[in-house]
Amino acid sequence: MSATVLTFTDRGIYCPAGDFHIDPWRPVDRALITHGHADHARPGHGAYLATEPAAPVIRHRLGEIALDTIRFGERRRIGGATVTFHPAGHIPGSAQIRVEVGGEIWVVSGDYKLAPDGLCEAFEPVRCHAFITECTFGLPVFSWRPQQEIAAEINGWWAANAAEGRASILGAYSLGKAQRLLALLDPGIGPILTHGAVENTNAVLRSQGYALPETRHATPDLDVKAHPGAMVIAPPSALGSTWARRFGRAATGMASGWMRLRGVRRRRGADRGFVLSDHADWGDLHSAIRETGAEKIFVTHGYTEIFSRWLATQGYDAQVVPTEFGGEEDESATSGEDAA
Amino acid sequence: MKAFSRLFTAIDQSTKTSVKTAALAEYFRNAPEEDRLWTIALFSGRRPKRAVTTTQLREWAAERAGLPLWLVEESYPVVGDLAETIALILPPPSSPSDHTLSHWINTLVDLSQVDQDARKAQILAAWDGLDETGRFLFNKLITGGFRIGVSRKLMTRALAQATGQDEAALALRLMGDWTPQTTTWQALIEAPDPQADDSRPYPFYLAYQLDGAPEALGAPEDWLAEWKWDGIRGQLILRGGAHHVWSRGEELMTDRFPEFARVPDFLPPGHVFDGELVAWDGAQPLPFNALQKRIGRKTVPKKLLKDAPVILLAYDLLESEGQDIRDRPFAERRAMLDTLLADLPPDAPLRASPRIAFDSWEVLAATRATAREQRAEGLMLKRLDAPYLAGRKKGDWWKWKLDPLSVDAVMIYAQQGHGRRANLFTDFTFAAWDGNDLVPFTKAYSGLTDAEFNEITAWVRRNTLQRFGPVRQVRPELVFEIAFEGIQPSPRHKSGLALRFPRMARWRRDKPAQEANTLADLRDMLTAYG
Numbered sequence: 001m002s003a004t005v006l007t008f009t010d011r012g013i014y015c016p017a018g019d020f021h022i023d024p025w026r027p028v029d030r031a032l033i034t035h036g037h038a039d040h041a042r043p044g045h046g047a048y049l050a051t052e053p054a055a056p057v058i059r060h061r062l063g064e065i066a067l068d069t070i071r072f073g074e075r076r077r078i079g080g081a082t083v084t085f086h087p088a089g090h091i092p093g094s095a096q097i098r099v100e101v102g103g104e105i106w107v108v109s110g111d112y113k114l115a116p117d118g119l120c121e122a123f124e125p126v127r128c129h130a131f132i133t134e135c136t137f138g139l140p141v142f143s144w145r146p147q148q149e150i151a152a153e154i155n156g157w158w159a160a161n162a163a164e165g166r167a168s169i170l171g172a173y174s175l176g177k178a179q180r181l182l183a184l185l186d187p188g189i190g191p192i193l194t195h196g197a198v199e200n201t202n203a204v205l206r207s208q209g210y211a212l213p214e215t216r217h218a219t220p221d222l223d224v225k226a227h228p229g230a231m232v233i234a235p236p237s238a239l240g241s242t243w244a245r246r247f248g249r250a251a252t253g254m255a256s257g258w259m260r261l262r263g264v265r266r267r268r269g270a271d272r273g274f275v276l277s278d279h280a281d282w283g284d285l286h287s288a289i290r291e292t293g294a295e296k297i298f299v300t301h302g303y304t305e306i307f308s309r310w311l312a313t314q315g316y317d318a319q320v321v322p323t324e325f326g327g328e329e330d331e332s333a334t335s336g337e338d339a340a
Numbered sequence: 341m342k343a344f345s346r347l348f349t350a351i352d353q354s355t356k357t358s359v360k361t362a363a364l365a366e367y368f369r370n371a372p373e374e375d376r377l378w379t380i381a382l383f384s385g386r387r388p389k390r391a392v393t394t395t396q397l398r399e400w401a402a403e404r405a406g407l408p409l410w411l412v413e414e415s416y417p418v419v420g421d422l423a424e425t426i427a428l429i430l431p432p433p434s435s436p437s438d439h440t441l442s443h444w445i446n447t448l449v450d451l452s453q454v455d456q457d458a459r460k461a462q463i464l465a466a467w468d469g470l471d472e473t474g475r476f477l478f479n480k481l482i483t484g485g486f487r488i489g490v491s492r493k494l495m496t497r498a499l500a501q502a503t504g505q506d507e508a509a510l511a512l513r514l515m516g517d518w519t520p521q522t523t524t525w526q527a528l529i530e531a532p533d534p535q536a537d538d539s540r541p542y543p544f545y546l547a548y549q550l551d552g553a554p555e556a557l558g559a560p561e562d563w564l565a566e567w568k569w570d571g572i573r574g575q576l577i578l579r580g581g582a583h584h585v586w587s588r589g590e591e592l593m594t595d596r597f598p599e600f601a602r603v604p605d606f607l608p609p610g611h612v613f614d615g616e617l618v619a620w621d622g623a624q625p626l627p628f629n630a631l632q633k634r635i636g637r638k639t640v641p642k643k644l645l646k647d648a649p650v651i652l653l654a655y656d657l658l659e660s661e662g663q664d665i666r667d668r669p670f671a672e673r674r675a676m677l678d679t680l681l682a683d684l685p686p687d688a689p690l691r692a693s694p695r696i697a698f699d700s701w702e703v704l705a706a707t708r709a710t711a712r713e714q715r716a717e718g719l720m721l722k723r724l725d726a727p728y729l730a731g732r733k734k735g736d737w738w739k740w741k742l743d744p745l746s747v748d749a750v751m752i753y754a755q756q757g758h759g760r761r762a763n764l765f766t767d768f769t770f771a772a773w774d775g776n777d778l779v780p781f782t783k784a785y786s787g788l789t790d791a792e793f794n795e796i797t798a799w800v801r802r803n804t805l806q807r808f809g810p811v812r813q814v815r816p817e818l819v820f821e822i823a824f825e826g827i828q829p830s831p832r833h834k835s836g837l838a839l840r841f842p843r844m845a846r847w848r849r850d851k852p853a854q855e856a857n858t859l860a861d862l863r864d865m866l867t868a869y870g
Contacts, residue, residue: 139414140411140429141429261419263758264763267764306414313408
């Protein structure tokens with residue numbers, strides 16, 4: 001017996017037994033949200049449910065919404081379904097959502113990474129019958145080196161720039177990647193400045209107790225010269241903007257899984273690309289899938305057709321989740337915020 | 341390979357010419373001699389002969405990585421570069437080594453001596469001994485197209501910095517038909533007589549495009565005007581009783597153009613001509629596709645030689661009676677050229693490209709408008725008192741081309757680009773209306789901004805109708821203005837025609853697909869300009 005716990009509709013993933021959607025992309029009555037990135041937490045739903053640590057950022061981004069919270073591991077009955085949220089390791093507060101209906105268990109991964117980053121709650125494998133997994137980096141060309149090696153690269157780059165009296169501007173998404181980088185920086189090298197979008201998110205996360213080093217918001221009246229050799233964390237869109245010009249002949253860098261590809265690195269036009277992703281690489285996608293014990297795998301977000309074909313050759317019952325964009329590719333070109 | 345990998349990384353991590361030049365100069369000062377020589381060769385378009393096919397590389401890499409071949413094939417368009425794809429999927433090296441660049445190149449050169457199994461073993465062993473960057477570079481040596489952001493000019497400048505030699509003199513030494521196997525550092529860079537090789541061409545001087553009005557160039561009497569021919573740039577060298585024909589791409593093409601064997605009968609040795617190679621009908625150039633048939637043939641059948649005879653329309657003299665005269669003013673060089681060619685028989689494969697008389701820019705603009713009737717692309721303007729420089733330098737030579745032809749066409753297929761543009765849809769097929777049908781007639785890849793390509797990429801993902809491998813058939817909705825330089829009949833294409841240098845002039849967001857041009861419009865252009 002294999003009841004259909006979740007279905008795929010034009011609004012997103014839906015649970016008929018509990019009458020709720022997970023990360024829907026069109027307005028619905030009740031939405032369960034894995035994390036606060038814009039392509040997962042959208043405005044316009046009647047009621048929201050997210051983890052306690054994810055909630056403040058979602059409120060910050062979406063304003064006045066009816067948002068209920070849940071602790072990691074807490075069981076909640078919704079109609080005929082029982083749901084629990086489990087750490088996904090993607091960004092602070094991010095969750096996988098486990099849905100149980102009549103003994104059949106399905107898990108929606110949201111976005112996830114396996115390797116602990118020291119900042120967000122570490123990924124937790126959840127046993128299930130069916131696993132709906134992202135596969136942003138579901139190609140064998142994507143594999144990540146340990147975080148400590150990348151941190152050493154970034155700090156080495158910063159120190160070298162600082163020694164030349166230049167600022168270092170590092171492009172990173174304002175929620176998640178920016179704070180992960182902050183936690184990896186060596187504040188002994190120099191001052192750390194932030195773009196407003198990053199600093200606002202920092203404030204939210206600091207108030208929750210996430211430990212971030214001291215940063216200074218680079219407001220228009222800030223005297224840049226008073227902070228020689230600074231590290232500047234800004235959203236990628238700010239690189240090359242008038243905002244960035246005030247730092248003079250600064251060195252520029254990008255931190256993202258896409259930096260693994262030379263073509264993307266060059267297209268982004270930054271001096272340096274650091275391969276640092278908040279998603280699982282090829283090997284970790286397989287580990288995660290294996291550890292769920294699931295035989296039925298639905299893939300979404302990424303190279304879905306290629307990845308599902310590969311899983312099928314590995315003995316899984318693999319299918320592609322139809323998504324709004326109907327595409328198999330990354331959104332690196334169109335800068336999906338979480339696709340990093 | 342580690343030193344070369346470091347050089348590559350330094351170059352790849354910078355967009356600044358000064359940083360790249362310094363890194364390369366540093367390498368030229370310290371690397372072993374053979375590595376230096378190969379580095380010069382690679383950055384001037386020379387590479388070892390390809391001993392394995394890219395198909396074999398993919399198969400061997402898939403096998404080594406324990407992946408099915410299809411998965412490697414699917415990964416390739418995402419990465420956009422086969423050498424890189426393979427470097428990224430291979431497991432970490434099991435027996436790291438520290439051989440030189442030359443060692444690995446010699447390994448590749450020696451592959452042609454051994455059988456298939458041995459080749460495979462050598463390639464696998466190389467992968468096992470190299471780190472990720474090393475593998476990428478090793479694979480690049482095999483697949484060719486060694487473009488990593490270092491132009492020949494930049495390489496020559498770095499070499500000048502490292503050796504203390506004059507950049508122009510070095511550029512001259514690096515021309516011609518050498519490989520690291522046929523020369524030494526001493527002979528190529530340091531030997532006292534750079535003219536030792538009789539076949540050596542001079543670096544070509546390249547013109548800039550004139551975008552504004554010619555009035556900005558000053559007084560008309562300071563300038564000489566010629567037609568800008570639609571052929572291939574070439575140098576004809578007469579030295580020591582022999583002749584050599586070089587293309588601008590530094591390819592020795594003497595054997596492809598047997599017509600020039602007669603030239604030493606008319607002209608003395610010690611002369612070098614710069615001009616345009618064109619197929620000639622006796623009075624004017626034939627369309628470019630006539631010349632194209634000749635370029636592709638290493639040996640020329642009699643009939644083709646008769647149907648599309650090639651001549652050089654000479655417009656400059658670089659060497660006279662054995663003397664390099666590039667420093668003399670153009671007016672003087674051009675007068676010497678005209679005198680030298682004045683008495684040649686009318687069927688000689690060498691003619692002076694005519695000067696165009698004009699006494700005002702308005703008169704010249706009127707002449708330019710008639711360029712297509714002359715089978716020219718526009719005009720060349722050259723400053724009369726200028727020396728012959730090397731490479732593309734602004735100021736003395738300008739191409740003043742006709743405005744391109746253009747049509748509005750509907751995008752029907754899209755494909756992802758390569759390299760820098762992998763993951764972006766940048767390669768499009770365009771169609772024109774034939775009744776209610778859209779007939780494809782050209783592809784185009786360039787002309788839009790990165791922001792526009794981003795926007796179109798997102799659109800393509802949402803508007804795909806069908807997939808054929810990497811190609812997407814999309815809703816026929818987007819209209820683009822396609823600019824092109826010429827139009828030719830082409831029985832191989834469904835539309836019956838082919839465009840020269842098509843590119844996207846702009847995205848016509850204002851135009852619905854129904855209002856795009858028709859095949860009949862294109863046929864009218866073919867009649868008028870083909």
